[in-house]
Amino acid sequence: MRTYRQYCPIARASQVLAERWTPIVLRNLLSGAETFTELADGAPGMSRTLLSARLHELERVGVITIESHPRGRGHLYRPTAAGLALRPVLVAMGDWAEEWFELNPQDSDPGFLLHSWCTRSLVAELLPPRRVVVRFLFTDQPPTQREMWVIFDRAESEVCLTDPGMEVDLAVTCPATALAQWHLGRLEWARAVRAGTIHVTGPRDLARALPTWNRRGVWAT
Known part of the structure; x- marks a missing residue:
């Protein structure tokens, strides 16, 4: 040292x-x-x-x-x-x-963001009894970080950087900065969906439930 x-x-x-x-x-x-x-x-x-x-x-x-x-x-x-x-x-x-600092795309690593969701801020008790696979497409990221998957499972949820080869239940398209703003508690999911900032496709019940699986505002400790 x-x-x-x-x-x-x-x-x-x-x-x-x-x-x-x-x-x-x-x-x-x-x-x-x-x-x-x-x-x-x-x-x-x-x-x-x-x-x-x-x-x-x-x-x-x-x-x-x-x-x-x-x-x-x-x-x-x-x-x-x-x-x-x-x-x-x-x-x-x-x-x-x-x-004092704005959130920029270079500060919004989607891999870390999704990992944080699955570990620190996941509300596991609200997950459905079956496994749910969500594909994320981040429009403001370079090609190598643009597409990721999360397997939400009560036993153990995980982030996949490559296609896990499972049927996708929901698809989310958004800038990583928007998802980070929501994760931090600065942006409301419903408002972002209405504005077209976050776009979700899939069964309506799962699409409505998805944002409730995140405790939000858990930025550090």
């Missing part, structure tokens, strides 16, 4: 928090991710080598513990008291960004 060689508490905190990807890793840890795979899934674009390095650095400074997984291979990563005390810091960072 690089040091600023300054006694200032902001400088000392920055030695831990200002490393690239570290706040994202901490956000995922404080949101309940415990395994390496869960942490990696919550940080698309971060190499596994860098993730491993950041986790071991956080352990070294006493922010997390790393323990062998009691039920097999791998490890469990958990925040210490010092790590848990960072929650209001991250929330303050998010609140500051919400007030």
Whole structure:
């Protein structure tokens, strides 16, 4: 870890928090991710080598513990008291960004957005008893990130970056920025549908139920 060689508490905190990807890793840890795979899934674009390095650095400074997984291979990563005390810091960072920065297409990674829906904000108890496959087409994204699928299942919902080969129940076409605005609680689904910003095709009952499966407003921890 690089040091600023300054006694200032902001400088000392920055030695831990200002490393690239570290706040994202901490956000995922404080949101309940415990395994390496869960942490990696919550940080698309971060190499596994860098993730491993950041986790071991956080352990070294006493922010997390790393323990062998009691039920097999791998490890469990958990925040210490010092790590848990960072929650209001991250929330303050998010609140500051919400007030002062606009949401742009480059900030709206649809893979992360759908992963967040399936993990942190899914209202699983409202899902129908059968599996529902939803295809998303994001009109403001590059071709490689334009089409994704979510398999909503009470047992375990998941995001698919390639066609899972299952019959699609609903198709949603929209800009990723619009879905992100809705996910954050800034945009109402019905209003976006009426305006044509979000377009849904499929059975009416499922189309109406889909937005109720997201708790919304769960942006970080």
